[in-house]
Amino acid sequence: MIYIGLDIGGTNIKGAFVTKEGKITHRFGFRVDYSKTQEEIISLIGDSINSALKEKEIEKEEVGGIGIGCPGSINSKTGICEYSNNLNWFDLPIVAMIEKATGIKAKISNDANVAMLGEAKFGVGKKYHNLVLLTLGTGVGGGLYLNDQLYEGEEGKGAELGHMVIDPDGKECTCGMKGCFEAYASATALKNMTQEAMEKHKDSLMWKQVEGDLSKANGITSFECSKKGDKAAMEVVSKYEDYLAFGIINYCNIFRPEAIILGGGVSSQKEYLTDEIEKRLKEKNYGFKRTPSVKVLVSNLGNDAGVLGAAALVM
Ligand SMILES: [Zn+2]
The missing domain is CATH 3.30.420.40 (ATPase, nucleotide binding domain)
Incomplete structure (x- = not known):
């Protein structure tokens, strides 16, 4: 089983396949053009996940889920990015869109929460x-x-x-x-x-x-x-x-x-x-x-x- 981690940043979107032990087995991602609409960017993220899975010949059943870290005011209960000043995103249902694009369950939290969890589980x-x-x-x-x-x-x-x-x-x-x-x-x-x-x-x-x-x-x-x-x-x-x-x-x-x-x-x-x-x-x-x-x-x-x-x- 692998888990997909997505780090949405002001410049780059970084993705990784991660084992339960916190080992990164594959990296993917791209530089974001924030002049694109928010929907276009999410669609590109979906594509990049799908092609990374294809490249590494990983079936969707082997993926435990997609976790997403995003800057801004994130409602992790609804999976919506309500407002991100950095990205200029408003009321964007990221979780629902990623799930639809990939067919894999997803979860989101704000970037500081995600960094906290990373350090608590795998870091200092x-x-x-x-x-x-x-x-x-x-x-x-x-x-x-x-x-x-x-x-x-x-x-x-x-x-x-x-x-x-x-x-x-x-x-x-x-x-x-x-x-x-x-x-x-x-x-x-x-x-x-x-x-x-x-x-x-x-x-x-x-x-x-x-x-x-x-x-x-x-x-x-x-x-x-x-x-x-x-x-x-x-x-x-x-x-x-x-x-x-x-x-x-x-x-x-x-x-x-x-x-x-x-x-x-x-x-x-x-x-x-x-x-x-x-x-x-x-x-x-x-x-x-x-x-x-x-x-x-x-x-x-x-x-x-x-x-x-x-x-x-x-x-
Ligand atoms: Zn203040």
Whole structure:
């Protein structure tokens, strides 16, 4: 028996045949032209699944199901992508359309939920029962794995951990509220903090790092210069880590996870980031008094988290 995992992204659609043990036996996919209608794209996905099965001579009866990870507001109960800002999709019954095109049962969830499931089943979260995943990218995505299960909540919408308010009078968030965690802990927030610090500190090493071009500065700039001892960069990184730890302490208090898994661009800093976050959590007793300790880990499935987690949806 194999399981098909589909990872729908802003640029590519990636598919994989996955065994129950999480081994990828075949990959397929294509670059998406989002000027095509949403229906045309789903029809192309159906075709690509059918031709991959044909190529590997796999009968439909040998497929346990098709799991789909998709960015946006996904109702996993109805199988409908209600709205995806990234893909410009509205009210698209993806599950029904894929099932019709392939004759195979399908399931969908949002991309952060799917990444959470991938890490919990096959990745760095494998030995844990209670996990929180945060993807630190353009925004902050969140996934919850509680009591050995993916937590999807009402309508299967998942957890919008990025939109927890940490300062009601704080920075504007993309969602329209003020002071969301995302406005402080995303890679975008780090980039903004980095550029603000550069404008204030014209002598900072960060200017050299970006060859004098402020627009080239991103989250990595401050981390790289912080490692070289640049004071302004160290301040940015330390402030960013304070915000990130502050949010994580809230999640520790609410969900009592055994570990927090960090993914997305900023997590590429690995121990340089996680050691500092763990230190801050420890200083605050992981939230409340006598709270069990919480590990801070970095996702280790990389680009495969999407397809593996999607396949796990139907296992
Ligand atoms: Zn928000």
